Amino acid sequence: MVRIFQPFIEEWSVLPGNLERRRTRVGLHTRSEFRTLISYSVVTQLEEIIYKCRKGNSGAQTALYNLFASKMYGVCLRYARDKDEAQDILQEGFIRVFLKMDQYEFKGSFEGWMRKIMVNAALERFRKNDKLYPVEEIRVYESAEWADETTSAIDAADLMKMIQELPPRYKMVFNLYAIEGYSHQEIGELMNISEGTCKSNLSRARAILQKKVEEQYGIEDLKLKKVL
């Protein structure tokens, strides 16, 4: 927790008149005791920014953007086919965050709340642009788990590119299931598809990604940890 005013509080030799009156009314015995109490009033920089954003303070909005843009852009990239689309989702997501700021009740992580809004923005974009894509012939690989030493060498940026190259529906299902942790039922409701379709899309997405990873990193059977 960032206590913005803590240094000032520590330096006070005499409390300002207003606080001194308050101290006596409150019935605290010592000034230091009261200072400790006031220091509790100092909350995180983020909470202050949130309250200012609620009032439409553009400085606070910029600060909030600077705090979270990189993380949220990372989320948006997973749902987009390229950087331009990710930027559009990010923009839409942040507008919604600013508009819905009043709905955040300081319960749970703010980042998680923002992330959910970004995912919803991506979902809405997907729903608008959802088109039928031809189902490509996919060879379903045996389920083999890669060894840890192999996976540690894999670069996140490469994986991001692989996800972006997935057909939109597979990408959406894979992101929601594998990374966001939604269930098939929840995804089915969000995307207006059946659970069966969701499972099938996930399976195909996994197969495509597995193939891409193995091709790109030359993973051989020798490095397979186990075969299920």
Added chain:
Amino acid sequence: MSTDNHFVDKLFREKLEGFEQTPPATAMEGLFHEMDRRSKTRRLTQYRNYAAIAASIALIAFAGWYASDYSSRNAREVILTAQQQVKEQVATPNQGADSPALPQAAAKAEPLAMVSSHAANTHASKRLPAAKQASESPAPTTQIAETVPAGSGQEHPSAAAGTDKTIKMSGNEKENKSGNKSHNYFADLNNFRNENKDNNRGNWSVKLEVSPMFSSQSQSGSKATGAFGGGMLASFKLNDKVTISSGVRFSQMNQSSKTDYTLSQTSGIIYLQPVEKSANLSSDVSLYLPSTSSIVYSNGMRTNQSNIFVSELSQQFKYLEIPFQATYKLFEEKVSVGLTGGISTNILVGNAAAITENGIKLSQGSTSNLRNVLYSGSAGLEFGYGLGKRMTLTVEPRVKQYLHSISSNDQVNFKPIQFGVFTGITYSFD
């Protein structure tokens, strides 16, 4: 939540869950540009909605005015035709009793009696000067009987329903050369119209009103502070007695109370909690302390009492009210008295709370769990005083009772009663 932990999922989750990448510099610029654009669009939409409401009220008012003016114009045309024809008759005295002009004029005047009796039905319907049977008339002096309709010998039902008040004609009677009395009927008609105009305001009217508001409080110990209400209503007169109105009103409720609070901290958030939990609105407030950059909440829970603040909590609620009310006139002369009553839909448009100490605002926030839409009933007395042909000054003491609690919190059951003495100006259309 999914429980499956497939190795592909695991790899991507581990690598991408916390993935960060700085967005292009243009992204922020684009974001704020887009926000500006949407904000302008929202404002325009808002203005357009206000304009649409204003246009609707103006249209309704115009339609009312036009409908009532149409009757007046018809009556005017009838009078003018009658005048023209009688003038012609006077100019050609030889036609005498055989002339059809006079009965025609009388017949033309008949609808005027219908129109006028309809318009003047707030008081007595007045019998119009109309022609007696032409055969009885010693031409060219036009003796027009004071019964309607001419020639039939029967009174018009609407006229008969009145109090048989007749128009004085003494000032308009003349004696011609032959000693016969001549009567200036046109002057009579004009007099009649003018008299009617005084007493007959149109069916449609618009009223502007404002009042200080006094509200009941959610708990003992709290006091009401200055508030006001006011708005604009369009009214339609259904008949002599009953008028219905609707429009838009703004109303405000303020209350303040001295409450003991404690501070406590949970997960970096400072809570401001009333010492005594009570089923009132002041235990349901979220507050923010800008002076010390802290957030404080009250949630009605007793906590450590060592740090007790005695603070003045003020709460303010603003509502936009859409009333539908009826007025029953007990009597209506220069001064009128009526009973009013109705129901309203109240939409919450403002919710503010603040804590002050020694007149200094220490914190601000809002009351939680307020319902966005409320229904209320109202009753009152309306006193009116005519300021001219179209304007009326009204004073209306009115009581308003909210029909359900303004808070959705089960612990809070507060159905405020509001009282106001609304002073207003009513403008009636023709």
